[in-house]
Amino acid sequence: MEKSLAALAAYQISNFFQANGPTTQAECDDRAQSMTGQPATPTRLQGGSSYTVLAGNQVVQFRAPSAALDLDFLGHVHTAYAGFMPLPSDEGRLGELCVYSMQDVGGVSMYLARDSLYADGCSLLRRTLADFARFFASAWHQTPAALPQPDRAALQSTYLAQLQQLKAGLPPRFGSVLQHLTPRVKDITANNWPLVPNHGDLLENNIHVDARTGALTGVCDWADTQIGPFGMSVGEIENLLGIPKAANKQTARNEHAYHANHGELRALFYDELHRAIGGASPHDRERIEDARLLGLFFMYGWRFDGDGNQLPAREDDASLHHLDAVLRATCDGFH
Secondary structure (H helix, E strand, O other): OHHHHHHHHHHHHHHHHHOOOOOOOHHHHHHHOOOOOOEEEEOOOOOOOOEEEEEOOOOEEEEEEHHHOOOOHHHHHHHHOOOOOOOOOOEEOOOOOOEEEEEEOOOEEHHHOOOHHHHHHHHHHHHHHHHHHHHHHHHHHHOOOOOOOOOHHHHHHHHHHHHHHHHHHOOHHHHHHHHHHHHHHHHHHHOOOOEEEEOOOOOOOOOOOOOOOOOOEEEEOOOOHHHHHEOOHHHHHHOEEEEOOOOOOOOOOOEEEEOOOOOHHHHHHHHHHHHOOOOHHHHHHHHHHHHHHHHHHHHEEEEEOOOOOOOEEEOOHHHHHHHHHHHHHHOOOOO
């Protein structure tokens, strides 16, 4: 795994500087060292629109101008997820690149901690799941009133249009769930249900844990955060309850291999989430479930064509394979 990750990081770094020259990797490293007084080392996991280094206890990130961060918005998000999110600071520019610094959240990405988290029946993962529930509950309690919020009627209209597009374009087996969700959108966009910042990419590489204890140390990469109903990103918990597998030779489908005790672990997470938000009522639980399903369809039900147009996913898309596996495991009546 380490060799493949190193190769991927090297590839991403090379592509980043080819696309965002003439500033070089060495110049970025020198800038980070001059800012922190510590040698700069590229992080083991990189992104497509940035170059990130660790210098002492600081993370310094160089981003393409097209991927500049909205620091005012992220300040509100940081309030919502205090203790779980690093707060970036503007450090000016290096050439055309935007420079940011933030505190290192510590730990390692879940991707690199799999062996310890999944040992002994996922004993350490239980701590991760409980902390992850408290992470979501933080936004329930702490999203600031000053956070700019979308118009709820417009949000409802957008969601309904997207559900209609998915219902028309996805394979028929998804139709019953989409049909169920359509009238529920009004309930999760109502004034008495919180709109919160939802992380747009809660994958293993962005979730950092203490590999010795399973404790959640922080969540990274908030650039794609969107404001929406509470619960829309909760479905990403499924990424912690299984491991993606390569395409099955018989079916040519990518598989999501769940842990043997995924049902017990999922129940642990939701029990803690319901407790942490202050004792979820039956209606609250229904709305969390509806928002979860909506978020899953919007995350995994789309594909993009060569011109960047968003279209319903097709049977051969890995994202649809994941959605199919998650619904089979968690949605009664889906076959």
